[in-house]
Amino acid sequence: MCCDFKWLESVMKPFIVFVSIILIFCLTGLPAEVSAESLEKGRVVTVPILLYHRISSDSSADSRYSVSVIDFKDQMEQLRYWGYSPITIKDLVDHINRGHSLPRRPIVITFDDGYLDVFDNAVPIMERYGFTGTVYIVANRLNSDGFLQVEELQELLNHGWEVGSHGMTHTELTQNHTLVRNEILRSRLDIEDALGIKVFSLAYPFGSLDIYVSSKVFDYGYRAAVGVGNISNHSNGTVYNLSRREVQGGFDLEAFAELLPWTNHFLPSPLRKYLPD
Numbered sequence: 001m002c003c004d005f006k007w008l009e010s011v012m013k014p015f016i017v018f019v020s021i022i023l024i025f026c027l028t029g030l031p032a033e034v035s036a037e038s039l040e041k042g043r044v045v046t047v048p049i050l051l052y053h054r055i056s057s058d059s060s061a062d063s064r065y066s067v068s069v070i071d072f073k074d075q076m077e078q079l080r081y082w083g084y085s086p087i088t089i090k091d092l093v094d095h096i097n098r099g100h101s102l103p104r105r106p107i108v109i110t111f112d113d114g115y116l117d118v119f120d121n122a123v124p125i126m127e128r129y130g131f132t133g134t135v136y137i138v139a140n141r142l143n144s145d146g147f148l149q150v151e152e153l154q155e156l157l158n159h160g161w162e163v164g165s166h167g168m169t170h171t172e173l174t175q176n177h178t179l180v181r182n183e184i185l186r187s188r189l190d191i192e193d194a195l196g197i198k199v200f201s202l203a204y205p206f207g208s209l210d211i212y213v214s215s216k217v218f219d220y221g222y223r224a225a226v227g228v229g230n231i232s233n234h235s236n237g238t239v240y241n242l243s244r245r246e247v248q249g250g251f252d253l254e255a256f257a258e259l260l261p262w263t264n265h266f267l268p269s270p271l272r273k274y275l276p277d
C-alpha cells in the first residue's frame, strides 16, 4: 500500500491519550479551594453571625446582654470600614442550600429577645450605613411594654430585615421537651399571623438545643435555626445550629475584631471623631 499510516497512529496515539486525560481532568476537576472535607459535609462558607440583645443609651448599663449606643456605633462604623455587607439568616441559608450569591464580606447581625431599644437605638445607626439585620422575638411579648410591636416589626420588614421566632415564652427547650410543640410551632404561627409573613428561622432560647429539639424545629416548618458558638464557618450540616458570636457590653474594638475574620486595620480614631452622629 502506498499510504500506510500505522507509523502515524503509533506516534499520535500516546499524544491523543495524554490530551484526553488532560481534558477529562479539566472538565471534571475541582477548584483548588474546594477541600475534600467541604465536599463530604457540603458547601462550607465563612460568614460571621453576630448576636446582640439590648442596645442601651445608658453606657453605665453595660452588661453581657446590653451594649451601649456609643460602642454599637463604633462597631458598625468598623464593619463599614472593613467592607462588610450585612445580610439576613435567610440570605445565608439560601446561599448554603441553593447557591444564591452573597455580597463581598457578608455578615449577619442578629438581635435576640425583641427589645424596643433595638428599634430606638440600633436601627437608626444601621440605617445610616444601609445595614439590615435579623431580630428574634418572643411571641408572647408582642404586646408588652419595652418590646417590639407589630408596627415596628413591619417597618423593619419593609427595610429588608428578617423577623424570626425566639419561642413562645423564652423557655429553655432542652429542659422542657413537653413544651416544645407550643414553644416552637405556636410561636411561629402566632408571629406569622401577626405580621403576615412566613417565619424562616428560630433562635434557641439560651442557645440551648439537643437532637430532639433541633429535629422538631425542622418538623415544625423552620428552614434554619441559630445558636451560640465561636465559629463563623457554616455548611448545610449546620443549618439547624448556626453558630453566632456574642457581642457583650463593654467589648472594646479589639475584642470586637477578635469575633470576626477580615479585620486587619482599624478605622483611625481621629477620623471617627469627625463622623456625623
Ligand SMILES: [Zn+2]
Pocket: 112, 113, 166, 170, 205, 206
Ligand atoms: Zn433570649
